[in-house]
Amino acid sequence: MSKLRVNAFTLSLDGYGAGPDQSLANPLGVGGENLHKWMTKTRSFYQMIGKEGGTTDTDDDFAVRSFENVGAWILGRNMFAPSRGPWPDDNWKGWWGPNPPYHVPTFILTHHKRAPIEMEGGTTFYFVTDGIHSALEQAKAAAGGRDVRVGGGVSTIRQYLQESLIDEMHLAVSPLLLGSGEHLFAGLDMLKLGYRCTGQVATADATHVMIGRV
Template sequence: MSRTNLSMSISADGYVAGPHQSREQPLGIGGQALHRWHIGPDADHPVNRQIVSEMLDGMKATIMGRNMFGPIRGAWDSDWQGWWGDEPPYHCPVFVLTHHERAPIELKGGTTFFFVTDGIESAYEQATAVAEGGPISIAGGASCARQAIAAGIVDEIDLQLSAQILGSGERLFDGFEPGSPDLELVRVLHAPGVAHLRYRVNRRQSRTATPAADTRSAGS
């Protein structure tokens, strides 16, 4: 059975993206600071290299929200193919949640983007089918992650916790009842400026998010 991992960089006040996301500010105002651990001077730290490897290497399928795929809203009226150029870092099938149909986009290095219009559980079924027992990644953004947790499909959550305070933006755990999801801290690693936390998810207790908090995700 496939193991499903959710991995996100998060601020000390619980945000995974800042406010006012756009083409110029894809992570919102201040959001890029959450990713200094892997795109800044400490990217070569052995712990940070280990975490990046765990996030990408060997993944057999990835699920993401349309907001992570790009800033386009409404019908697909552009030739946008994602933020990552001709060879994205995923090297596996990627299932993008959206409300608007689009033909798959095949890029270099084994990445093909498939656009799923019937929700997170359909995306998970398709990802499971292609993964053939291999690991699946929930790549974000925040709303896609919340839907995955609420659907009870996440086995473990990796949070890269920085000391940044964003003040507003997109929270990972908005819309959940107290005590849900049911998390068990199983690993703590650290590098300069970041603590890498791994939680095991008790999937039996995870179907308690408020659906209304997540329907905007798939994206417009």
């Protein structure tokens, strides 16, 4: 049965999924890029950016697993663009260039309409203006029985958690403190929402934590 998943989502030790002051220069907020050392060294990441090399270790195993059986993605607008409000123009087509790493239909949550964008490699961006439930319904239909992956950011994941819609999560907790930014769990009672920790694996650069619904 199709699942709604979060995979390879990195948090700081104090629970922040992005640093403060996100912008074009700092898409993950100030200090946010430092969280992702566990991922950026892996062979999977090297392949995403068209390079050879990278590690083939436990961190890479989790990165590989994060793409398995994914038939569609859901992203918040921040994961697609640095702009806010009405779209300034149609020139911006995402952070990743002409061939983004999704390779399946990808649904962007936004308040502002925009025509779908076909990219290289099988990615098509669809812009959903009528909420998280509509995005999930469309993504599941597009996934054709495979899983739907929520890529972030923090606000988007929180909205799906608040509705207990996420079936399983893999969080990579980086041994760094951010101090401020976007906190994933602030105000959420994960136990009352029906979630439990189902496993953990530690590496030098992250503690990989699995969370599932009971």
